[in-house]
Amino acid sequence: MNDGMIRLKSILKENGYKLTPQRRATLEVLVNSQGEHMSTEEIYNEVRKAHPQIGLATVYRTMILLEELGILIKHNFEDGRYRYELSHPDEDHDHHHLICLKCGQVSEVEEDLLGSLEEIIDKKHGFKVVNHKVKFYGHCINCQ
């Protein structure tokens, strides 16, 4: 068990959950697919390769759990299913996504740069921002 898995296991334990073989297999798929945004069914199909008797409902339940614990970020790219990615423990806010309107490719942006906007939102609306989800739609470098 590597460092990352030890960290995840302790998050589960702190919250009263166990690192079962099913959950571990699911986490391993997620760790090995960093940068992708997999749907629950895609994850299930991967997990099954290592763990053939697992049930789809278990993977669904695992996704819900991991999202509640902040281990996963849940995305909606409007294709009829939710997609997930591991959250980065050192990022305090979710990163932004670029979605190409032609080819559908999803890529990521590290820059945050919403500080000044969030300050204005606090001053004008009295709203304290905890997190944000930002998607940019447009044309990627290959599709212009």
Added chain:
Amino acid sequence: MNDGMIRLKSILKENGYKLTPQRRATLEVLVNSQGEHMSTEEIYNEVRKAHPQIGLATVYRTMILLEELGILIKHNFEDGRYRYELSHPDEDHDHHHLICLKCGQVSEVEEDLLGSLEEIIDKKHGFKVVNHKVKFYGHCINCQ
């Protein structure tokens, strides 16, 4: 028929669609609920008051059509259904939304202020932004 409805009718006509009584009733509900974010079923229930024999499928089909024409903006607030609002013809980008994590209230922000971020995205990624969807999660003024 007021100015707004005339504009909407001409958008439909330009694209080869008719302003049927069902579509008009649906648009009227949307015009009269500006600032809200209604689900298709909620809209259907309103439309039925004026137009009792309308079918739910017709409203669903109307939402798809109006979104394709850019008349409606489709939102996902993670409550299991899509919600819609009229797009403002003078806004070139969708406005941002503030979502309270406690009470669920959704409010709107006029400020855009993503110009510099979009410039960086163009320079670094060669990605040409056409539109964006920005949601801020946090605590509204009443829930702090």
Added chain:
DNA sequence: ATCTTTGCAAATGCTTTGCACATTC
């Protein structure tokens, strides 16, 4: 022993579709 987790199948709930009829140009 008790509490948690799983697998299976069935249920749920939003949305879409097939089709016959109505309406519009």
Added chain:
DNA sequence: GAATGTGCAAAGCATTTGCAAAGAT
């Protein structure tokens, strides 16, 4: 009268749930 739009009921499909069995502490 050809194309477009509608209403209804049925189908689709991602996700959730009930429940009995299995596993962990």
